[in-house]
Amino acid sequence: MYKLPKVLRSLAEGFERLPGIGPKTAARLSFYLLSVPQSFLDEFSDSLGGLKKRVVRCQTCFGVDEETPCYICRDEKREEKLICVVESPLDIIAIEKTGKFKGVYHVLGGVLNPLQHIGPDDLKIT
Ligand SMILES: [Zn+2]
Numbered sequence: 001m002y003k004l005p006k007v008l009r010s011l012a013e014g015f016e017r018l019p020g021i022g023p024k025t026a027a028r029l030s031f032y033l034l035s036v037p038q039s040f041l042d043e044f045s046d047s048l049g050g051l052k053k054r055v056v057r058c059q060t061c062f063g064v065d066e067e068t069p070c071y072i073c074r075d076e077k078r079e080e081k082l083i084c085v086v087e088s089p090l091d092i093i094a095i096e097k098t099g100k101f102k103g104v105y106h107v108l109g110g111v112l113n114p115l116q117h118i119g120p121d122d123l124k125i126t
Pocket of ligand 1: 058060062063069070071072073
């Protein structure tokens with residue numbers, strides 16, 4: 001039986017822990033990374049390693065940025081009284097891509113779901 005080198009096995013196991021990635025995809029991604037330039041790997045690992053250290057929740061809108069308040073909340077051209085309430089920071093990306101919304105956001109951090117016991121107290125409503 002073929003045995004992967006330890007570093008490849010460890011990397012594949014890391015990918016497998018991500019949502020939607022099974023063993024075959026994890027192995028394929030790991031082998032793919034063997035073919036990319038070292039500079040890409042350095043940048044990629046730096047991004048990965050710094051992810052939780054550098055990204056913070058905006059204390060105003062609960063979106064994400066590298067500082068709080070986030071760049072949207074700091075933007076004086078935004079209409080503060082026009083608030084778009086969204087479920088997650090990913091929703092902000094989709095809306096910002098349109099370039100049409102000039103207001104600010106409020107991220108709830110989820111949606112009400114009584115079946116999963118997610119009530120108003122679990123959301124960022126205030
Ligand atoms: Zn913000």
